[in-house]
Amino acid sequence: MSGYRYPVDDVRFCLEHIANIERIAAHFPNYSYDFLDPILSEAAKFSEQRLAPTNRDGDKNWPTLSNLSVQETIGFKEAYQDLCEAGWTTLSASEEYGGQGLPRALEVAVNEGVQSANLAFSLCPLLTQGAIDAIETHANDALKQTYLPKMISGEWTGTMNLTEPSAGSDLSAIKTKAVKEEDHYRVFGQKIFITWGDHQMTDNIIHLVLARLPDAPEGVKGISLFLVPKFVLDSDGNPDQRNDVFPISLEHKLGIHGSPTCVMQFGDNEGAVGYLVGEENKGLAAMFTMMNNARQSVGLQGLAIAERAYQMALEYAFERKQGSRRGSKDKTAIAYHGDVGRMLWQMSSILSAMRAFMYTASVESDLKQVDKTHQQRTDLYTPIVKGWMTELAQEITSLSVQVHGGMGFIEETGIAQMLRDARILPIYEGTNGIQALDLVGRKLVGDNGVAMIALLKEIRSDLSNISSQEAALFAPHLEHLENATNLLLQQHLVPEKAAYDYLMLSGYVIGGWLMLRGNQSDKKPQSWGNKTSFYLANILPRAAMHYAAMHSFKTKSDTDTETYNVDLLK
């Protein structure tokens, strides 16, 4: 395949005409409308030309561990240096620490390209971004001054250390300890699944680590957050003494091979020097700061990898000749066979809905400091962005393999990597089951439905702008979401069982709404109208399906307590 093309027109259209990025201009003095074009075209150049060619290297040449040190895939270090030199790590960061103070939505646009180009690589700057957010929001000034500038410039990277063998989705079970010693702490314990936990691309790595103080309360209320540098700094702020934190093992994974996933050992010797971020026992709040942005980013990863997989399928479908079209004897490109065409339309219309949602959510996120409404809307969107988009990434990468036929199963073709890489997305940063619970528990019921009902009203009022034909296709599904929302708020459904279908239903309806919004613009890209009508007729019926499926989980019937008892399956 000739390579990845950054979908600059689609991104720009979604930002401008669906998400209305101009709404945020007043809140970001550094931002000007003129920035959009140069940033997108530079992002295109960097992701297409510099980064995309490194993707297969990472898949084939895995990171290695020796002498408690990880060597990343050869070539990644230079790509990382170029990423930093281009200033991509500083885009949305605070000016106070050397950032450019631009909207996060622009960063999302750049990251779409970076993640499409090389997902495994992109996790390193992404995790660093999460660490920056947590430090900026929760750490004291001294820590900020010491660490943020070099993390923002990309000179140092960051990691998130949450998971332990017995503490995955349930962080209350964390056992890693921290003991106070003078102006710092000593951290002891083991963390697993630490993405980019070690590498040679930078001369320091800043680990953020959840741990428990000796006298801490049980459960999540006894967790504190610590900053643990790979190298403790000297008095000038330069990396000096090797800290007592080491990678002791690398995972052998289904995908994202280029991303070293480490088991990290803290304090096997004298204890790892760590600094408290925020208050004692308030670590979980700080971690959520990191996670909420990270969750939207994982949704973006779903979009990014699906986009690249789709491009590969599209190109293959127009290159591969097999059979002939009805009424002709000439060999035809397989794209013209009805079922292949069906798959291509399915992928492309879903992708457009995903992108419309992604950029709408990212602009909303930039407005969240403006007022509570935007904060609530962002909170509501986050689990849907993460869950819905990463589920669809499974479908699109799998369809892309299918379009390749037998060649799709051959690793050298490259499309199988997309499927393997994508499979982590519904799992990490909170499984999609956790996202669904977050949506129904915290964001819907916990909010008394305020944010969701406001969204539903906005969607319904937009219905008056669209043609009656479109409305006839869309309105029944909006009604399903309205009804499902009421059923959950009125506790007619078992929330934790119906949550997944509710998340998917929400995603499909929001996607359709935003496709329709785009369809009203006279700036819409070629075929947006066709993709919208395909989405309404062919994809949106899934909303009805999820709505129907939720009804199998009614409360207060014998059904719930008896029929679907898992013990029956043993």
Add this chain to the structure above:
Amino acid sequence: MSGYRYPVDDVRFCLEHIANIERIAAHFPNYSYDFLDPILSEAAKFSEQRLAPTNRDGDKNWPTLSNLSVQETIGFKEAYQDLCEAGWTTLSASEEYGGQGLPRALEVAVNEGVQSANLAFSLCPLLTQGAIDAIETHANDALKQTYLPKMISGEWTGTMNLTEPSAGSDLSAIKTKAVKEEDHYRVFGQKIFITWGDHQMTDNIIHLVLARLPDAPEGVKGISLFLVPKFVLDSDGNPDQRNDVFPISLEHKLGIHGSPTCVMQFGDNEGAVGYLVGEENKGLAAMFTMMNNARQSVGLQGLAIAERAYQMALEYAFERKQGSRRGSKDKTAIAYHGDVGRMLWQMSSILSAMRAFMYTASVESDLKQVDKTHQQRTDLYTPIVKGWMTELAQEITSLSVQVHGGMGFIEETGIAQMLRDARILPIYEGTNGIQALDLVGRKLVGDNGVAMIALLKEIRSDLSNISSQEAALFAPHLEHLENATNLLLQQHLVPEKAAYDYLMLSGYVIGGWLMLRGNQSDKKPQSWGNKTSFYLANILPRAAMHYAAMHSFKTKSDTDTETYNVDLLK
């Protein structure tokens, strides 16, 4: 995980009480009801104890090629010898050539275990079975006498050589040549994707090869079938001279690593000695004999791998403790979390429907020589069995990974292999797009709807036996299938675009019908009733979704010719 358990009760129930295997007794004099138990329990023992432990070996220790010779995974040869010694290869084969003359449905039951235990390994006897079928049905007596006994005993294996670089789904493009020479032919050309094309498990391999005679008509009407042994036999029928057919390359695949997928070179030297099977230029018919059985077998592979993946997920979900249940502080197995329970029920109820359909189709296939009705029903079922079941295998293996959380992404856990192995199933033996076209083109429209309408009538008449509550859930979806059938027969839908959704719609409705049939039996296994109600309420709404999606492909509207033109996506 403690290992695979052959689901003997479920298999037996489906054979006896859903597929009504007793219907075939009259046609198989060698078959007696008493055979069922010992065969199933021996199949359980062999697959669980002998074969299942070899599965990871094949995934990790790939076959290797050197000196134009393939060395299969170490340990597979002994497993293969044990398979043959147990007589599993002879079950349904004709007594005349050393077989046991038992119904194919019993063999399907045995193969479910073999395929669950080690899918990559199982392809070798499976392809041999296909070759046996083609030889038995189409070859002359001399070839049958010479080759069948040793293929049936398993002393020699068989392969199917169809695909060439430019001839995949479109076999009319085959370029491999055959030239007559005395009593045999010389074959020249290259075939790709040849499963178990070479190995050291047996002292001969019988390749069935599609090739073109010098004066053959163009297209599929000019293709002939040849038997090309790896070793040409001496006058006593023993392997003698090495024939001019060699594996020249092995594919590096996403899954089924233990199955050597070869590029086979025929006639690089003097030409490979081959013998004509059937008549000149009638090779495609012979190949279809192999393919039709193979297609049902691939559907079975979908069931088999989904069953094993589900068992792994179920076991993990009851072992892994994380979080606590509502109103409790104790750690709980994750199976008791609502969303994990949802996934387990989803998998198990779909699996029951798949198994009900699989054994019903296999018994039907055993009856096809009895009268044309059974032949037509079998022809109708085949693409649905292949397509629907292999699509669902993607879902179930992926859900099984999801239940494992982060561990699911780690190769050592073993569940990722199931996902990788399963991904070939919608591709080989005719992609699912090809299956859908076969269903709508040949089996529905080409048949004037006779077989499908007969099936719909049978399903509708069975409706009178079920409760009104069940009927209320099921009937609307049956109606969707009836309507969709009419829409296609009346050419209101573009067949090649609507075909995939029609195939899936058919599968879900047939699955529901057979679940309900099982539900009427007082011999039903524990939880069959619950699985049926789950299927009706939670899974069957997908039928409505596929029915709705088909409507996006109406004919005689601008929609088809303009809106969904793939050129718009370029």
